[in-house]
Amino acid sequence: MNKALNKLRNEQEVNRALLQDSTSNKDASMAKYKTTTQGLNEPEVHKRRTKFGRNITAEQKPTPWYINLAKAFHNPFIYILAFLMVVSYLTADIEATIIMSLMILFSVILSFVQSMRAQKASLSLKNMIENTTAIIRNGMQKEIPIADVVPGDIVVLSTGDIIPADSRIIEAKDLFINQSPLTGESIPVEKFAEATEKNLSIFERDNLAFMGTDVISGQGKALILKTGDNTIFGSLSQEALAKRDETSFDKGVKSISKLLMYLMLVMVPIVFLINGIMKGNWTEAFLFAVAVAVGLTPEMLPMIVNTNLAKGATRMAKKKVIIKELSAIQNLGAMDVLCTDKTGTLTKDKVELIEHIDTTGETSNKVLALAFQNSHFQTGWKNIMDHAIISHMEKIGDSARFTIPEKIDEIPFDFARRRLSVILRKKNSIEMITKGAITEMFDVCSQLEENGAVMPLTDTIKKRLHIQCEQMNRSGMRVIAIATKTKTEKESFSVIDEQNMTLIGFLGFLDPAKPSAKPAIASLHNHGVTVKVLTGDNEIVAQTICNQVGIPSDKFLLGSDIDFMYDDELTEATRTHHIFAKLTPTQKSRIIHLLRKDGHTVGFMGDGINDAPALRKADVGISVDTAADITKDASSVILLEKSLTILNDAVTEGRNVFGNILKYMKMTASSNFGNVFSVLVASAFLPFLPMLSIHLLLQNLMYDVSQMTLPWDKMDESFLKKPRKWDRKNMLRFILLIGPVSSIFDILTFALMWFVFSANTIAEQALFQSGWFVVGLLTQTLVVHMIRTEKIPFIQSRAAAPVMISTLIVMGIGIIIPFTSFGHNIGLVNLPLSYFPWLIAILVGYMITVQIAKKLYIKKFNDWI
Secondary structure, three states, rough: HHHHHHHHHHHHHHHHHHHHHOOOOHHHHHOOOOOOOEEOOHHHHHHHHHHOOOOOOOOOOOHHHHHHHHHOOOHHHHHHHHHHHHHHHHHHHHHHHHHHHHHHHHHHHHHHHHHHHHHHOEEEEEEHHHHHHEEEEEEEEEEEEEOOOOOEEEEEEOOOOOOOOEEEEEEEEEEEOOHHHHHHHOOOOOOOOOOOOOOOOOOHHOOEEEEOOEEEEEEEEEEEEEOHHHHHHHHHHHHOOOOOOOOOOHHHHHHHHHHHHHHHHHHHHHHHHHHHHHOOOOHHHHHHHHHHHHHHHHOOHHHHHHHHHHHHHHHHOOOOOEEEEOOOHHHHHHHOOOOOOOOOEEEOOOEEEEEEEEEEEEEEEHHHHHHHHHHHHOOOOOOOHHHHHHHHHHHOOOHHHHHHHHHEEEEEEEEOOOOOEEEEEEEEEEEEEEEHHHHHHHHHHEEEEEOOEEEEOOOOHHHHHHHHHHHHHOOEEEEEEEEEEOOOOOOOOOOOHOEEEEEEEEEEEEOOEEOOHHHHHHHHHHHOEEEEOOOOOOOOOHHHHHHOOOOHHHHHEEHHOOOOHHHHHHHHHHHHOOOEEOHHHHHHHHHHHHHHOOOOEEEEEEEHHHHHHHHHOOOEEEEOOOOOHHHHHOEEEEOOOHHHHHHHHHHHHHHHHHHHHHHHHHHHHHHHHHHHHHHHHHHHHOOOOOOOOHHHHHHHHHHHHHHHHHHHHHOOOOHHOOOOOOOOOHHHHHHHHHHHHHHHHHHHHHHHHHHOOOOOOOHHHHHHHHHHHHHHHHHHHHHHHHHHHOOOOOOEEOOOOHHHHHHOOOOOHHHHHOOOOHHHHOOOOOOOOOHHHHHHHHHHHHHHHHHHHHHHHHHHHHOOO
């Protein structure tokens, strides 16, 4: 807790320092960092490198194979098996020792192989030494490795450059920076030497630039403020490499392990004492108690779990889902809240031209044509809106005729004017076409075209048009204006010519919602998963997209609001709000942490560097293969396509895998408990052991082998409809209520062998044990089909073919064993033919009784698997 608190304080101090540098003028910042426009000298550089270290961030190294092997042993059920194996070895029970060691070995090998496959070949971060940056030192400009940059350095920026560290802009000329790796925003941000506004979040400060971002256009210089792990990028990389918090799967396994341990600690001593007192042979009683302990423990659970998870990972890979951490499969199935970024997940991550309207609000092809000519003929850097205009016209297939005019001149875009003009010769006239931001365009327009007529642009009309543009903004669109002016022939044109223009209309751009997003979200909702949007974008755009895809959009919270909320207030807000906008990476992590603390299993889907902390904080972090390395390393699931449809399939598969694990848990724990309960009854009345320890171990091994095919089974649709978690109380209730059902038929078997077949003396104990061995194995194997479904087995729901075959084979072998030399060697004897009609009656009666108990249980508790 203290470590997390210190980390948060350090992040806040870094952000606070950057904000302070943003609010002071550039001369004050230069003085603070003891540098000048001539840059640092080499002795000072050496001194600062010694103090601050190299400008590199934390990297994730591949995990050595021996560490992965050690992790494969880290499983509570393996600990139980290992303990019992040691006890068996110390008591010279070699058969039991061998059986349990094989179980441990097989489970560990499966887990180890899968973890090695999942480990990525590449490191978490790119080697930044491969990149260089232009720097001024001793008054000279030179290229140096980014890793050699120190605080106080003066960096020269131009188009295509990577920002080497967190910096303050000190010179800017048309400087445009792409901050999407940190913020997720696809629109580049303009930067200035002095802040235009002061009360903004750190990523909105227009005189700060951050490590990991890049220059789209323009030129400038920047003062290096923070380097390496002290940068925002560096803090994100450290969080991405941090150990993931204990997930829903981890907590569930621990909880169930404790439950089984408690049952074992209660039942085994009772069995030991009863047999020791009644039979007088304490050594034999101890060995039998150990066998009962093994029988009560689902000893194949690690192997069954890992086989299920490995099989699920293989199936998911075919559906374009790569599982990095096997536990993520169960967490996907248990997930009831999905937090996702907006850009690229709900939207196409591609700005499109949505509207081209005239001044009356009607769709206008003239506006589109003029906009196309402006974008087509400009020679400067074409931004994403230019590409959207050109792409839209090319889709229509009507662009060729608008490229015929001759271009005479161009007035490039700059951030003071926020406009761009091209001058074209059209037949006998010269036309200036200008597009730009609404306010700046109104400043140069004195008239407008409306319904084919030109009229003065009065203040009243301006007000009406502003309202029209605001409505487009509220729809999530970015709006620019188009104006024209007829000019006379001259050699060159300048900004002075941009006046007394005629406003023609407006263009609206939007990163539209994916067509697949709405049905995918509806499907997630139907499967009990609530979707919440955590975005760095503004609330208007977020609300518009959420409204389109079916996410409740009536309420939203801003990052600036969250900073002033206590944890209990924010927790309450997460229950009612689905949109959280203008968030920083730390705020995203905080929301996810509080959702998990509130009892939810939380997934987070993102692909930006800014998403890495949230990905690490979630129960299941979901990214895409095109994401930054740091982001993929923070994830436990990687999608080969950024689509909620694929994720929805993964959730269903996760529930199917978890359902198969739960089947095994409930089948084995309940039937084993029933057997132990039967042992207690038999031990109290029989003059001999109801079954030898080797019989119990063999019975459990054969049963568990029959369950190895469960990963190929499918769950009922009703099970897949809602999130599934480990539930200790549910498990205990199931064991205590369903387990003893088998004891009824065990006791009937005891009576059968005692009274009908006269196996009621020590001399006839082998016959008694053989009869119960077969009944116990067959009922335990058949119950798989009874418990695996809420429906009537074999009629309404049939197990997968591998499960049917494996159970039939094990049952067949179980019937044959007493007649073989192997069976004779372990104390079993041939059963009389008259035994088998009774066996059939017991099995049929058992299945009918379990089905009745199942119906009563479901009616009472509205739950089964």
